[in-house]
Every structure is written in structure tokens, then in C-alpha cells.
Amino acid sequence: MADMLSVIIPTYNPNETRLAKTLAGLQKQSLPLQGWELIIVDNNSSYLINADLGWHPNYKIVKETAQGLTYARLKGFKEAQGQVLILVDDDNILQEDYLQNALNTFQEQPKLGAIGGKSLPVFEGNPPAWLPEFYSSLALRDLGDEVLAASWDHKYPACAPIGAGIAIRKAALNTYIKKIETQKNVITDRKGDSLSSGGDNDIVLEILKAGWHVAYLPNLVLHHIIPAQRMEAGYMARLINNSSNSWVRLLQSHGINPWPQIAGWTVLPRKVKAWFTYMAWKNNVNYIRWQGACGTFDGLAKQ
Missing domain, CATH: 3.90.550.10 (Spore Coat Polysaccharide Biosynthesis Protein SpsA; Chain A)
Incomplete structure (x- = not known):
């Protein structure tokens, strides 16, 4: 073979x-x-x-x-x-x-x-x-x-x-x-x-x-x-959020994560701050980027 x-x-x-x-x-x-x-x-x-x-x-x-x-x-x-x-x-x-x-x-x-x-x-x-x-x-x-x-x-x-x-x-x-x-x-x-x-x-x-x-x-x-469904802003936002979270956890599992972990209680205020930093309400791209940041915060949060 x-x-x-x-x-x-x-x-x-x-x-x-x-x-x-x-x-x-x-x-x-x-x-x-x-x-x-x-x-x-x-x-x-x-x-x-x-x-x-x-x-x-x-x-x-x-x-x-x-x-x-x-x-x-x-x-x-x-x-x-x-x-x-x-x-x-x-x-x-x-x-x-x-x-x-x-x-x-x-x-x-x-x-x-x-x-x-x-x-x-x-x-x-x-x-x-x-x-x-x-x-x-x-x-x-x-x-x-x-x-x-x-x-x-x-x-x-x-x-x-x-x-x-x-x-x-x-x-x-x-x-x-x-x-x-x-x-x-x-x-x-x-x-x-x-x-x-x-x-x-x-x-x-x-x-x-x-x-x-x-x-x-x-x-x-x-x-x-x-497919057309995968090009919708809602789908892309969920995809970027989930993949950002997964990416951080993957890097952590291999000991090559470049970002420090964060305390769990800081996740929500970080997301709120990022909402304004990314101007997530302005358009689809900004909203999707914000969802990516939220996924990263979730991945970095200490378990």
C-alpha cells in the first residue's frame, strides 16, 4: 500500500x-x-x-x-x-x-x-x-x-x-x-x-x-x-465568535497562546467596552469584528 x-x-x-x-x-x-x-x-x-x-x-x-x-x-x-x-x-x-x-x-x-x-x-x-x-x-x-x-x-x-x-x-x-x-x-x-x-x-x-x-x-x-446562508451577517458573527474562542483555547492547549488569561468577572465589562470600541452598531463588519473580540474574551477567561 x-x-x-x-x-x-x-x-x-x-x-x-x-x-x-x-x-x-x-x-x-x-x-x-x-x-x-x-x-x-x-x-x-x-x-x-x-x-x-x-x-x-x-x-x-x-x-x-x-x-x-x-x-x-x-x-x-x-x-x-x-x-x-x-x-x-x-x-x-x-x-x-x-x-x-x-x-x-x-x-x-x-x-x-x-x-x-x-x-x-x-x-x-x-x-x-x-x-x-x-x-x-x-x-x-x-x-x-x-x-x-x-x-x-x-x-x-x-x-x-x-x-x-x-x-x-x-x-x-x-x-x-x-x-x-x-x-x-x-x-x-x-x-x-x-x-x-x-x-x-x-x-x-x-x-x-x-x-x-x-x-x-x-x-x-x-x-x-x-451557501447563501453562510454569507449572512448573523451566521458570520456566530462563526467568528465561535472560531475566535476555539482558536484561543487551541493555542493554550499547545502552550503557544500569546495573550494572557483574564479573570472571568472581567469578560462582561470587556465586551461592553468593545461594543463601543468597535462601534458594533454601525454596520455588519463592525458587529462581526465585535463578536470575534467577544469570542476571544471567552477563550481567555480563566476556567
């Missing part, structure tokens, strides 16, 4: 139309079907997943009842036979050469533990003019056309792969898997309808701390479907 690749799609109550587009993108991959397997991990959905998979000779749908994207990913890691694993969200459409490029990279660069590339938007509706400021929270990014790489430097590298389309050398996951299986306070990432995050960042940090390198590769391109 040295040259085998496994595509893992963790999903919870997927939209059938978007999932079909994700699968259509995989069906068009230049890497021959015999060279990779397809694993869909149903994270305890409330209905049966309906998907056309007959085109692939080596696929399976497995169920993970422990709620949380982290547990769904872990299930996929354990089920995978390949030595290269690619996590694909159920609203990602990979460019036709994605799998082949990822496999080639790992074969050519033995120190790389995880890689990612461009995640470009496909909007279902007209995006508001203010949305680009928050692209990173929607798992959208384009760092240009140069290869960027990083090793462990006691901070989170800007070029680190994002969860959408991250390709991982299976051997680099040993430390992370052991951590998830043995620790009680696990970062569960998305859980049901929650907008918490950080699971992919946790994977990257464990890979870096284990001595592997990570990289951004511009030849890894996927298109990320963004």
Missing part, C-alpha cells in the same frame, strides 16, 4: 446536491481509480446518506456515532489503507489533478507531513462586499503562486494547510491519534450544528511538533461551495 491514497469525507447531514458535486469532482481525478480508495464517514447523521458511488471500485461508507468532526476524522484515519490521506469536506470540489499532485509531492519530499493549497469560492448567491475580510473563517484562501513551507517554530505558521483538502502522510499522524485516544479534553471541532473549530489546526500542530514539515502548494486547488 506504499503508493495507495485514501480520500476521507467526514460528513454530518450532508446536502445531497453539494455532496454530488464533491463526488463528481473526485470521479474526474487524473489519478487512476485503482490507486486510491474513497471513505465517507457518516458522523451520526439523522438520515441515510444518498450518494452515487457505483463508479468507484473501492469505496465504503462507515459510521462514527461519537459526535464531532474530530472523531469522524479519526474514524477515517483508522479505516484508511493508504499511506497518504486527503480530507475532503462534503462541499469541496477538487481540481482534476489534486490527488496526483498530492501523491507526487509526498513521494518526492519525505520530510513533509501535511500539505494544502488554494481553496477558492463558489458562491451560491451574491456575496456581500464585506465578505472577503472573513474568507479565512470560511476555509477560503489563496496565498499566491509560490511554494511556502514551515517547520516547528513554537507558533502557528501562516502557510499551514487548512482542513479543506488537507493531505497528510499517515505516518505523521501517530502522535495526534494517540493524543485523541488518551486525552479527556479533546478539541472536537464541528459538533452537530455547532460552529466550533480548531481540529485541523490541532492536527497540524501535532504534526509539526513531531518533527515533520508542512507546506502550501499552489498546484493543489479546490473549489469550496459557500
Whole structure:
């Protein structure tokens, strides 16, 4: 299985139309079907997943009842036979050469533990003019056309792969898997309808701390479907709030949080002050920024 690749799609109550587009993108991959397997991990959905998979000779749908994207990913890691694993969200459409490029990279660069590339938007509706400021929270990014790489430097590298389309050398996951299986306070990432995050960042940090390198590769391109609902100010505010909180707690768990903790009783007055500092009543952008600050305060509060 040295040259085998496994595509893992963790999903919870997927939209059938978007999932079909994700699968259509995989069906068009230049890497021959015999060279990779397809694993869909149903994270305890409330209905049966309906998907056309007959085109692939080596696929399976497995169920993970422990709620949380982290547990769904872990299930996929354990089920995978390949030595290269690619996590694909159920609203990602990979460019036709994605799998082949990822496999080639790992074969050519033995120190790389995880890689990612461009995640470009496909909007279902007209995006508001203010949305680009928050692209990173929607798992959208384009760092240009140069290869960027990083090793462990006691901070989170800007070029680190994002969860959408991250390709991982299976051997680099040993430390992370052991951590998830043995620790009680696990970062569960998305859980049901929650907008918490950080699971992919946790994977990257464990890979870096284990001595592997990570990289951004511009030849890894996927298109990320963004539904109209995710472009609404209310959704974005909740997303930024939850992700800011999760980000602080993630950094704390790895001992690289640059901000001091704060007393719990100061959280409310800080939020009130920030309401005026950000002029949160003025427009959607200011309100969303304020919600991000509130999430940071919650994350920094001593438990």
C-alpha cells in the first residue's frame, strides 16, 4: 500500500446536491481509480446518506456515532489503507489533478507531513462586499503562486494547510491519534450544528511538533461551495465568535497562546467596552469584528 491514497469525507447531514458535486469532482481525478480508495464517514447523521458511488471500485461508507468532526476524522484515519490521506469536506470540489499532485509531492519530499493549497469560492448567491475580510473563517484562501513551507517554530505558521483538502502522510499522524485516544479534553471541532473549530489546526500542530514539515502548494486547488446562508451577517458573527474562542483555547492547549488569561468577572465589562470600541452598531463588519473580540474574551477567561 506504499503508493495507495485514501480520500476521507467526514460528513454530518450532508446536502445531497453539494455532496454530488464533491463526488463528481473526485470521479474526474487524473489519478487512476485503482490507486486510491474513497471513505465517507457518516458522523451520526439523522438520515441515510444518498450518494452515487457505483463508479468507484473501492469505496465504503462507515459510521462514527461519537459526535464531532474530530472523531469522524479519526474514524477515517483508522479505516484508511493508504499511506497518504486527503480530507475532503462534503462541499469541496477538487481540481482534476489534486490527488496526483498530492501523491507526487509526498513521494518526492519525505520530510513533509501535511500539505494544502488554494481553496477558492463558489458562491451560491451574491456575496456581500464585506465578505472577503472573513474568507479565512470560511476555509477560503489563496496565498499566491509560490511554494511556502514551515517547520516547528513554537507558533502557528501562516502557510499551514487548512482542513479543506488537507493531505497528510499517515505516518505523521501517530502522535495526534494517540493524543485523541488518551486525552479527556479533546478539541472536537464541528459538533452537530455547532460552529466550533480548531481540529485541523490541532492536527497540524501535532504534526509539526513531531518533527515533520508542512507546506502550501499552489498546484493543489479546490473549489469550496459557500451557501447563501453562510454569507449572512448573523451566521458570520456566530462563526467568528465561535472560531475566535476555539482558536484561543487551541493555542493554550499547545502552550503557544500569546495573550494572557483574564479573570472571568472581567469578560462582561470587556465586551461592553468593545461594543463601543468597535462601534458594533454601525454596520455588519463592525458587529462581526465585535463578536470575534467577544469570542476571544471567552477563550481567555480563566476556567
